[in-house]
Amino acid sequence: MDALQPKKIEGIFTPLLVPMDERGQINEPEFRRFINWLIKCGVHGLYPNGSSGEFTRHTPAERRRITHMVVEEAAGRVPVIAGAAEANVAETLAACEAYAEMGVRAVAIVAPFYYKLAPESVYAYFAEIARNSPVDLTLYNIPMFASPIDVPTIRRLADEFPRVIGIEDSTGDLAFMMRMMAAIRPSRPDFTFLTGWEAVLVPMLLIGCDGGTHCSSNVVPEVTRRMYDLTRSGDTTAAMRWQFRLLELFDAMLYPFEFPYGFKAAAELRGFHFGTGRLPQTAKQRGEYQALTEILECILGDIEVIGRPNGGPARLREPNEIPPAQLEQMIVKVVGELRHRGLV
Amino acid sequence: MDALQPKKIEGIFTPLLVPMDERGQINEPEFRRFINWLIKCGVHGLYPNGSSGEFTRHTPAERRRITHMVVEEAAGRVPVIAGAAEANVAETLAACEAYAEMGVRAVAIVAPFYYKLAPESVYAYFAEIARNSPVDLTLYNIPMFASPIDVPTIRRLADEFPRVIGIEDSTGDLAFMMRMMAAIRPSRPDFTFLTGWEAVLVPMLLIGCDGGTHCSSNVVPEVTRRMYDLTRSGDTTAAMRWQFRLLELFDAMLYPFEFPYGFKAAAELRGFHFGTGRLPQTAKQRGEYQALTEILECILGDIEVIGRPNGGPARLREPNEIPPAQLEQMIVKVVGELRHRGLV
Amino acid sequence: MDALQPKKIEGIFTPLLVPMDERGQINEPEFRRFINWLIKCGVHGLYPNGSSGEFTRHTPAERRRITHMVVEEAAGRVPVIAGAAEANVAETLAACEAYAEMGVRAVAIVAPFYYKLAPESVYAYFAEIARNSPVDLTLYNIPMFASPIDVPTIRRLADEFPRVIGIEDSTGDLAFMMRMMAAIRPSRPDFTFLTGWEAVLVPMLLIGCDGGTHCSSNVVPEVTRRMYDLTRSGDTTAAMRWQFRLLELFDAMLYPFEFPYGFKAAAELRGFHFGTGRLPQTAKQRGEYQALTEILECILGDIEVIGRPNGGPARLREPNEIPPAQLEQMIVKVVGELRHRGLV
């Protein structure tokens, strides 16, 4: 590799949660303390202004302030990929320039959202940014929230623009990931594939992914790092044991809460104050928050990243109780039952 | 019109529910009694072996027996459109021949199901049947259960095969219905458009539909007939008043039950025995059945097609209570709440 | 009605397209000329910062500037409902205050987008805004782009907050509209129901809607106004004749283009300069634009709102040619054929 060539992006990049204070403003000291803890826990990089960072709920000025703090606090210890999508191409390019000047390794651009665009328009959008960006860029594919980026579009962008150096993919679809790798690696071996769906982190690494950007790495950074290291070292059995534990935690943080508030609740248990966030809650929702947090406490105690609650055994659930890992499926079932009840 | 030309299909065609006895067999005497009642209540035609008739849960021999009884009992008083789809084209054509011989006005062929076919294959399937059928045929489009039939395919079939004389469409999508009528009527003014989504029966008639095939006409045949007559006579206001009532009943029969068991429960209240059907139920489901039936009783009492339950006022619900018309939406809401409860 | 009570919102409210200049900035003089033309053509009100207005592609400052111009130009001749959704509740309330001061009749708030929220959170979001807004607000339900607002949530908001005075619904689902009206009108007869799906404008008015907010009214404001007047006067037949014409135009503007660029292309043919917009295009897309515009020209000539192209007959298409009204269905068909070609 050329000595001047920047290193290929690899490993666990944390899409940073953002702590808020009582007035609904970004809690800067807590954010800086959190960033330092993550780096000490072994994450390979930081990713401000992702979906985990609730980038759409911040103002343009706040998004820049967040990136500024992250780069400053990282201080060259780990690379930073900054989410740079703004209202339109001109605003996005201005953000790219600002972040390039701050010293980020790359920017991440989510596909256009709200309007669902056709592939040709998705291509045109990224091509326009790639043509003018002063910094390397990665594509952020999250079809559950934004326009999908399909394999031919990714290939076209990878072939035409050396500035496009990777993709963060949140589909969790292994066959799709393999199709991307088969289409792009022959001509662009330097291209980075990161998965954003930690429910399948170990399988994704086993099929050839370079790493992941997972909200869970805000909560258990040492665990996702260990999963990465175990997989890389060939210990699939041990890596999968952790994968099953992470899946239980992930399901418990993701499905009963609005994203990313379950992850914030769990990260609170690691000793950080995330505040109430910018999504209004009803009194009822606030009441339920406590019960849900207790479940998270048990799982984290079970994984042994926090002390066991109440000095007792970590696992409060009885062996016969239904584990949180089946939350989503249960909800589907409950709906069916409600349909049969009729009074609802 | 040519005197030999059969009359265009128009009006309310009831997709017949099938009464079962205690041994799970078709209750023939009750079925015949039911058919006679429907004709007396004013439906314009009968439609055995539709989705309402649970055609997939019967054997090929039972489907023929059902059609035979319907034609025999109708005895020329009203036309019969018989569902004739079987496992493959050869079996389907054999059924078409049998039904032609029985004297049905037309057959109805649902688009291929289980496998979801592309439009070219849907065309090939219907073309092969139309080419060989000894009887007029109608296309049955129900994309929620079977391969969709798109506008160009319908147009192609209508243009090439005079034997294809109409469509039953269960999408409830008015714009789609208008697109079909705009594409086909210029060249085939005789082509019949029937809606299978009674939630919007009156609007469908207002935009130009020729009638409908609705499961609700098993339950309140006089009401759907009245809605048809009022709309045809130009009394939109009165027709819409009934449409709102029918929508409440429809929602209460459709969403809390597996289809078509809510319609069967309501038809029982009109004095017919439909038995338990061929779908196994849990003890819990059987318990809920009673509560749901009470709701149906109130709505039917309110419409005044049955006596008011318990000699009291028809409507048991308090004015402030949430009406069954919002069942589906409430379920969506309950799911959201369950997600926040977490213990489920 | 109380003399001090503001008039119920009714009629056609145009969700304004925004003309851009060569530098990609808002073309203010053209925007003002366009607004005046719309008012002269008979629209009942104006609606800046809707989906047609590409609100997500503008900066917060631009959205305020747009509303300011609209209110100024309307000058009390027609009421204004201004889209006021910003990045979070605090920013949204600041916009509500600014727009209240400008003199809008109401604001419109789209449900939260990007993240898909559960009904309880959608309620919490609107409740927080309704509790603090200095101006009447309407709910904007567009589930294809944003979190859905379900019937119980709408009812809950209508019951608790007199400030919530109506809904713009873009589903085009008539049964859903009837369920909303059945749930809310008994307790809130003043509540306004506007449809945003002009493909079914006349049927929606026939079932009881108060009006519509349609992108098409930027292109043929006199036609949508005529459809409204004909329906209100009871001439369903004439209204439906226009509905079929509008559907053909709508399909030709909506499906082959990214929204709302087909509408902008058609509005150009009415004599206004809309520029290229903020969505980058490939060279190929620019080439196709011309062919598509010719189709729009024919349809508009056929409706006789513009002169017939080339001095010849308005309609270039041959009678046997497939009309643009089936564009969507044809695409579905083409996909099926492509699957069978294999080389694509």
Place this chain on the structure above:
Amino acid sequence: MDALQPKKIEGIFTPLLVPMDERGQINEPEFRRFINWLIKCGVHGLYPNGSSGEFTRHTPAERRRITHMVVEEAAGRVPVIAGAAEANVAETLAACEAYAEMGVRAVAIVAPFYYKLAPESVYAYFAEIARNSPVDLTLYNIPMFASPIDVPTIRRLADEFPRVIGIEDSTGDLAFMMRMMAAIRPSRPDFTFLTGWEAVLVPMLLIGCDGGTHCSSNVVPEVTRRMYDLTRSGDTTAAMRWQFRLLELFDAMLYPFEFPYGFKAAAELRGFHFGTGRLPQTAKQRGEYQALTEILECILGDIEVIGRPNGGPARLREPNEIPPAQLEQMIVKVVGELRHRGLV
């Protein structure tokens, strides 16, 4: 393990394609020849009457005849799991009895299809069968075609009925597979998990699946067997190399054809006559068939399971040509382009 306890089901079970003759009847001699070849190629078991076997396009009598031939030809060399779903529970149980008598290892019951059932009804259906079946049964979960079977339902059935011994899951969703294994293995270590989505066969085996039932094993049985053996022996790298090749073949067989006709076309290239099947084709489709088959020939030649076509190099595609692996994505893209063309 009890000596009398039958062996746990493991390995590659081929869901058998069924050869047809010129008259559209089952080609019995060819079917028997095909079965013997598969066994010699190393598949661990046979699975008649699955989706690959087009069970819905056969009559009940044909389904029995098929199973009879398979059991007879297998002659105890490999176990047989027979698809036994019929029109209703009574007919299904009669098939179970017939297949038990023939000597199948187990039956496979697909979840109810056409009507989409709620989980409680799916449970009731399988419970009724499990209660009365004289033979072990496996659940067949294929939500793209039939009612979904969720994790709590599978767990409930596994806990209550020892007769329910496994699941064939065609979702290809690794997280779902892990949730099932986490929920069921603690209490039922004997329960078998087979994946039906060979696009991710190796990753599924790596996370703990017991094997697979894949249509591709009709075409390249030695390859899927090799993938199984390599994964079991710990050679993930070699197994994944084959996985990427299989994915290319799978995409080329699945997406451009109606299922399972691409698999039949490829199996023809292995030397068996599958006939035209029971799905009518247009002349156009027949023409495209040849071009598609040439692509399959190249891929199979490349894998070296057949001779290279025309004596030349196996791979006809130029290096820069788009590989069939991206077929699905390309179709999505083409739709977008067609939308921009407008003339379609």
